[in-house]
Amino acid sequence: MPFPALTRTRACLLVAGLAATTAVAGAALPAAASPSPAPAHAAFSVRSFPAVGAETGPDDITRLGDSIYVTFQNGVGPMGEAAPSGATASTIQQYSLAGVPGRSWSVTGKVDGLTADPEHHRLLLTANEDGDSSFLTLDPARSSAATRYTYQGLTHGGGTDAISVSHGSILVSASNPTVPNGPAAYRVALQGGNAVLSPVLFDNSVGTSANAATAGKPVQLALTDPDSNTIVPRSSARFGGSFLLDAQGDQQLLFLNPSVREGAAGHGIQVLSVAQPLDDTAFATASRRTLWATDPTHNAIDEITGAFTPGEAVSTVTPDSGPTSLARLGLTDGSLTPIPGLGSVTPKGLLFTSGAHGEDQDEQGDQ
Structure with missing residues (x-):
């Protein structure tokens, strides 16, 4: 869908922006703002795009085509409990690459996992990280609601969280x-109305x-908190x-071959210990050197451009x-080095993109 252009720039500071109205599922919401150029000496430029209307708690973020999609959890509890406001559903919000809000979808529960499945031009979601969890698919090109699947083979007692896709294989974290x-973590096979799970590794691998x-x-390993996941670019x-x-x-990052079954030769789990807990x-x-x-x-989405190196x-x-x-993140020693100039950003979900129109070719398929 076409979006009107929007430009709002800031350098290393979070600023208020864009008065916006509440998005209604299926409705396009154009917005505009006057440009505010960043100083030429700034190492990074940050554009901040605020939440739409009353939605709160942005978490996972992904790109599909020329759009960014964000899950706003709206205070819903980790097992789908109602928020203090009474909300029982999360909001999936679409933005253009210029930060203009587009369509939105209401999804019952706390949507923790969100990623793109470009091969099928759909979004993949998980709801409720601690329990009473389910798997969903959403086609942004259609007006229909998300399709919900019932888990089969969820044996760790908790819920599910982040999602990755590697050459058609869907992987999810087994949280709580x-x-x-x-x-x-599990591999997911969608069969009819079921999301059939098979283990990828175990807490005591x-x-x-x-x-x-x-x-x-x-x-x-003696894992207690499997959480985020991703596929490392080749x-x-x-x-x-x-x-x-x-x-x-x-405080551990686990790296393994996504195509090898647990326990098989070549599974090769490598464990990188880090000094502090990490999310995405x-x-x-x-x-891909534009960081979202x-x-x-600040109930916002930040687009950060600048001195990132391949x-x-x-x-x-x-x-x-x-x-x-x-x-x-130091990939040899697990060191964590603060990034000068970005101290005012308080992030959660992260995503690198090309920052240009068109599908990021290596975002899923070449990983």
């Missing part, structure tokens, strides 16, 4: 485990250390093509106390 040594100081030593100097599962509270991690490539970040603190990994740091922040 309540069963000892259950699956930490054995891996090898990927930190330089302890490289190659065995690591006995162009990455390390872990290229791997499925990355973030065990947030355990995103990877810059030669073509959801910002629940191959670098950027993570959302989620300390036990204090605000979230952006940091460069």
